[in-house]
Amino acid sequence: MDHLPKKYWTVCAGPSRLQMTAKEREGNATGRTLRIDVTRAGLRPSAGLRAMAVRCVRLAMGRFGVRVQKVTVRMAEPANPLGGLDQRCRMRAWLQAAGGVRAEAINGKMETAVGRAAARLALGVAWALEGDPYPARRRPARMTRPGR
Numbered sequence: 001m002d003h004l005p006k007k008y009w010t011v012c013a014g015p016s017r018l019q020m021t022a023k024e025r026e027g028n029a030t031g032r033t034l035r036i037d038v039t040r041a042g043l044r045p046s047a048g049l050r051a052m053a054v055r056c057v058r059l060a061m062g063r064f065g066v067r068v069q070k071v072t073v074r075m076a077e078p079a080n081p082l083g084g085l086d087q088r089c090r091m092r093a094w095l096q097a098a099g100g101v102r103a104e105a106i107n108g109k110m111e112t113a114v115g116r117a118a119a120r121l122a123l124g125v126a127w128a129l130e131g132d133p134y135p136a137r138r139r140p141a142r143m144t145r146p147g148r
Helices: 022-026 047-067 110-131
Strands: 036-042 070-074 085-093 100-107
Touching: 036 047, 047 070, 047 085, 047 110, 070 110, 085 110, 100 110
Parallel strands: 036 070
Antiparallel strands: 070 085, 085 100
């Protein structure tokens, strides 16, 4: 009996969405690309840490398109008053229509701090560009007693 591949097994025809081709890196249809600067206090970030930060920022900012012009990512290891080191990530996004939006996250691991800061930055950018990013919540009707 011949082995037939299952129908839900598919092969990606092109690069994944997070990977960009050389033409896309040069510029998108409008000629603008998102500029991402990654720095670390005291020393240069490793290539893996820089790539992870760029990937998190692209994933978080991708839905806003050309409305976000530039994002800076600053990583540091501030001293914890209780002893030890924390990992801090600060991000700032420059928007076309509005000013800048900032976000910060502190955690024990740099990867987690970068991911949390990117998620908070996306919420801040959504708030600045589109208003409230969450839909209005329904409030329950007040219960009143008859006769009052």
